[in-house]
Amino acid sequence: MSEQPNEREIDRSKMEVTDEIAIHISDMNKWFGNFHVLRDINLEVKRGERIVVCGPSGSGKSTLIRCINRLEEHQKGNITVDGTELTTDLKNIDKIRSEVGMVFQHFNLFPHLTTLENCTLAPIWVRETPQKEAEEIAMEMLKKVKIPEQAHKYPGQLSGGQQQRVAIARSLCMRPRIMLFDEPTSALDPEMIKEVLDTMIELAEEGMTMICVTHEMGFARQVANRVIFMDEGQIVEQNEPVEFFNNPKSDRTKLFLSQILGH
Amino acid sequence: MSKLAYVREKEIPQSAPPITEVGIIKWLRENLFSSWLNSILTVLSLYFIFILLKDFIPWAYGAHWTTGSIRECYDVNPDVACFSVLTARWKQLLFGFYPPEEYWRPTLTFFLLILSIIPILFTRFVRFFWFSLLYPGLAIWLLWGGSIWSVAIIYFGLGLGFLSFLIMDSRLIRSASISLLAACLITVLFFMFLASFSAEMLSSLIPIYLPYVESLKFGGFTLSLIVGVTGIVASFPLGIVLALGRQSDLPLVKMICVGFIEFIRGVPLITLLFVASVLLNYFLPPGSNFDIVLRVIIMVTLFSAAYMAEVIRGGLAGLPVGQHEASAALGLTYWQSQRLIIMPQALKISIPGIVNTFIGLFKDTTLVSIISLMDPVGLASLIRADTKWNGIYWELYIAVGLMFFIFCFGMSQYSQYLERKLKTDN
Ligand SMILES: Nc1ncnc2c1ncn2[C@@H]1O[C@H](COP(=O)(O)OP(=O)(O)OP(=O)(O)O)[C@@H](O)[C@H]1O
Numbered sequence: 001m002s003e004q005p006n007e008r009e010i011d012r013s014k015m016e017v018t019d020e021i022a023i024h025i026s027d028m029n030k031w032f033g034n035f036h037v038l039r040d041i042n043l044e045v046k047r048g049e050r051i052v053v054c055g056p057s058g059s060g061k062s063t064l065i066r067c068i069n070r071l072e073e074h075q076k077g078n079i080t081v082d083g084t085e086l087t088t089d090l091k092n093i094d095k096i097r098s099e100v101g102m103v104f105q106h107f108n109l110f111p112h113l114t115t116l117e118n119c120t121l122a123p124i125w126v127r128e129t130p131q132k133e134a135e136e137i138a139m140e141m142l143k144k145v146k147i148p149e150q151a152h153k154y155p156g157q158l159s160g161g162q163q164q165r166v167a168i169a170r171s172l173c174m175r176p177r178i179m180l181f182d183e184p185t186s187a188l189d190p191e192m193i194k195e196v197l198d199t200m201i202e203l204a205e206e207g208m209t210m211i212c213v214t215h216e217m218g219f220a221r222q223v224a225n226r227v228i229f230m231d232e233g234q235i236v237e238q239n240e241p242v243e244f245f246n247n248p249k250s251d252r253t254k255l256f257l258s259q260i261l262g263h
Numbered sequence: 264m265s266k267l268a269y270v271r272e273k274e275i276p277q278s279a280p281p282i283t284e285v286g287i288i289k290w291l292r293e294n295l296f297s298s299w300l301n302s303i304l305t306v307l308s309l310y311f312i313f314i315l316l317k318d319f320i321p322w323a324y325g326a327h328w329t330t331g332s333i334r335e336c337y338d339v340n341p342d343v344a345c346f347s348v349l350t351a352r353w354k355q356l357l358f359g360f361y362p363p364e365e366y367w368r369p370t371l372t373f374f375l376l377i378l379s380i381i382p383i384l385f386t387r388f389v390r391f392f393w394f395s396l397l398y399p400g401l402a403i404w405l406l407w408g409g410s411i412w413s414v415a416i417i418y419f420g421l422g423l424g425f426l427s428f429l430i431m432d433s434r435l436i437r438s439a440s441i442s443l444l445a446a447c448l449i450t451v452l453f454f455m456f457l458a459s460f461s462a463e464m465l466s467s468l469i470p471i472y473l474p475y476v477e478s479l480k481f482g483g484f485t486l487s488l489i490v491g492v493t494g495i496v497a498s499f500p501l502g503i504v505l506a507l508g509r510q511s512d513l514p515l516v517k518m519i520c521v522g523f524i525e526f527i528r529g530v531p532l533i534t535l536l537f538v539a540s541v542l543l544n545y546f547l548p549p550g551s552n553f554d555i556v557l558r559v560i561i562m563v564t565l566f567s568a569a570y571m572a573e574v575i576r577g578g579l580a581g582l583p584v585g586q587h588e589a590s591a592a593l594g595l596t597y598w599q600s601q602r603l604i605i606m607p608q609a610l611k612i613s614i615p616g617i618v619n620t621f622i623g624l625f626k627d628t629t630l631v632s633i634i635s636l637m638d639p640v641g642l643a644s645l646i647r648a649d650t651k652w653n654g655i656y657w658e659l660y661i662a663v664g665l666m667f668f669i670f671c672f673g674m675s676q677y678s679q680y681l682e683r684k685l686k687t688d689n
């Protein structure tokens with residue numbers, strides 16, 4: 001909930017937004033039974049964008065990004081990811097899921113597998129990568145998130161921050177073109193938040209297309225090129241971070257920002 | 264300088280703990296006499312054990328082992344055990360009415376059984392798993408006899424189906440469900456048209472025979488093991504399938520699984536065994552010879568599969584939904600995620616319940632004595648009906664109980680070993 005002080009300068013050389021459309025969502029609606037969680041969502045994400053989604057609890061942030069890789073099914077409207085439309089066609093769903101990485105609030109590592117096995121599982125079974133090659137990729141990714149020395153430990157033996165970094169590495173091993181983050185730091189103790197945010201910042205610097213549901217406004221200021229505010233299942237306001245924080249337009253955004261930033 | 268400040272200047276060296284804190288005395292104090300209540304309970308328990316052993320030890324220690332009948336035992340000393348009945352009849356307790364000159368066959372089958380489960384129980388020996396796969400056919404041939412080719416041809420047919428599935432799935436069709444259907448079709452066609460013919464031909468070309476032994480001759484501990492082990496091996500996968508079916512999104516699949524599980528759980532095993540022994544004959548075409556041991560195995564398997572399914576369902580329910588989501592988000596298919604992520608964890612959680620069901624199944628095999636199959640309990644009644652041993656109780660049942668105890672205790676110990684081994688968090 002706080003602004004993380006970050007001493008490091010962000011390297012913006014590769015952080016560029018292209019014209020290519022990565023995700024296209026138009027008039028998307030979703031209900032849980034009778035409850036209308038997402039209402040007329042329209043969103044276009046370009047390749048290279050770093051989007052932060054925020055909003056009060058229960059506003060539908062998680063549901064929105066979970067629709068993008070079909071962990072939830074939308075009932076109206078279209079979602080197109082990398083040119084593939086999400087329909088009931090299982091082939092399309094599998095294709096999109098292997099292109100889109102997701103990081104969860106509670107890590108969801110596989111506790112019966114070692115860190116390395118967590119990372120090699122999907123490449124081996126989904127991409128049919130030979131085991132040795134998959135292990136090389138996994139070690140590369142574990143180096144990137146700075147825990148190669150934990151490769152042979154089980155998730156239960158790692159700290160929360162380490163687990164979340166393994167979860168990020170596990171996603172990266174599939175070489176995704178888009179990464180979704182659902183409150184990746186909210187289950188972490190304060191001293192571990194920074195190590196996870198640093199990893200995410202590095203990803204952004206490499207030009208990864210990212211959608212992050214997070215309340216880390218420091219992170220939003222530093223790397224996001226767009227902040228989206230949701231309330232009651234609708235996108236209420238979106239803007240570039242400086243404008244969004246300094247000059248919010250809607251009252252709901254102002255209220256939310258005053259609560260979360262504590263002034 | 265304030266009075267609160269303090270700096271240690273001399274290290275205190277390590278010293279031995281006081282005598283009351285080490286060894287046997289400490290253990291006794293902590294575990295048996297830690298409080299008044301505890302001490303009283305300890306003394307009471309010791310007294311209880313003493314009463315139990317006071318009569319048992321002399322009874323068992325001075326036992327007769329070689330007399331010819333219970334009369335002779337009583338004539339010499341009626342106050343000690345008459346284990347002569349075991350000396351006279353132990354072969355029957357182990358093998359039932361199996362022809363004595365063929366005893367080597369069930370014996371060999373038993374030792375091969377031990378060899379064949381080692382690769383399954385201990386991952387170190389997993390490279391010998393092929394033997395575990397080969398074993399069922401070998402055991403059937405050894406126990407029942409006949410031509411080796413009729414068993415070999417079954418393996419050949421199944422292998423053919425499996426190979427054709429692999430080839431079609433990876434090379435030709437690349438759709439698992441269609442390949443599976445086609446492979447099943449090939450297998451069925453093979454068994455319908457080619458199997459018996461080629462088995463006969465091979466038998467006449469290279470005759471390898473063992474004398475045929477009919478199922479009604481089976482008995483004793485051999486029978487318990489055949490029914491128990493087959494039931495365990497078959498009910499485990501069936502239980503997994505039922506548990507998955509019960510959670511399925513397909514309403515028909517779900518309904519069938521729930522109906523089956525609830526029906527089986529609602530009916531006593533004895534009823535099912537009666538159905539197997541008596542009622543099935545009405546439904547089968549007259550003259551058809553549906554092996555009684557096989558019928559019993561099927562009933563016992565169905566029975567414990569229903570319980571197994573519920574145990575595994577408990578394990579499935581214990582998994583956080585995030586595990587399903589994470590594997591889906593990585594692009595794993597339903598079956599991949601079941602096999603690689605969900606089942607390994609669900610089964611691990613359910614180990615105590617699964618082994619419980621196995622042990623229950625194994626002991627329930629004694630119920631076959633009700634439908635006059637001669638398992639050890641049935642044999643015990645039979646032996647007691649013999650005038651020579653009429654009146655003997657404890658000696659026989661202690662022996663039977665001990666045999667079952669060894670196996671059940673073994674299973675329970677293994678399950679604890681497995682739980683320790685699979686523990687990945689600390
Ligand atoms: N599976 C479900 N079935 C029914 N209702 C659900 C389900 N999942 C979420 N909801 C409801 O939908 C609404 C939006 O949920 P969602 O998880 O998307 O909110 P969120 O913005 O992520 O909130 P938070 O910040 O607490 O994570 C909530 O009111 C929630 O109760």
Ligand SMILES: [Mg+2]
Pocket residue numbers: 061062063182183
């Ligand atoms: Mg959420």
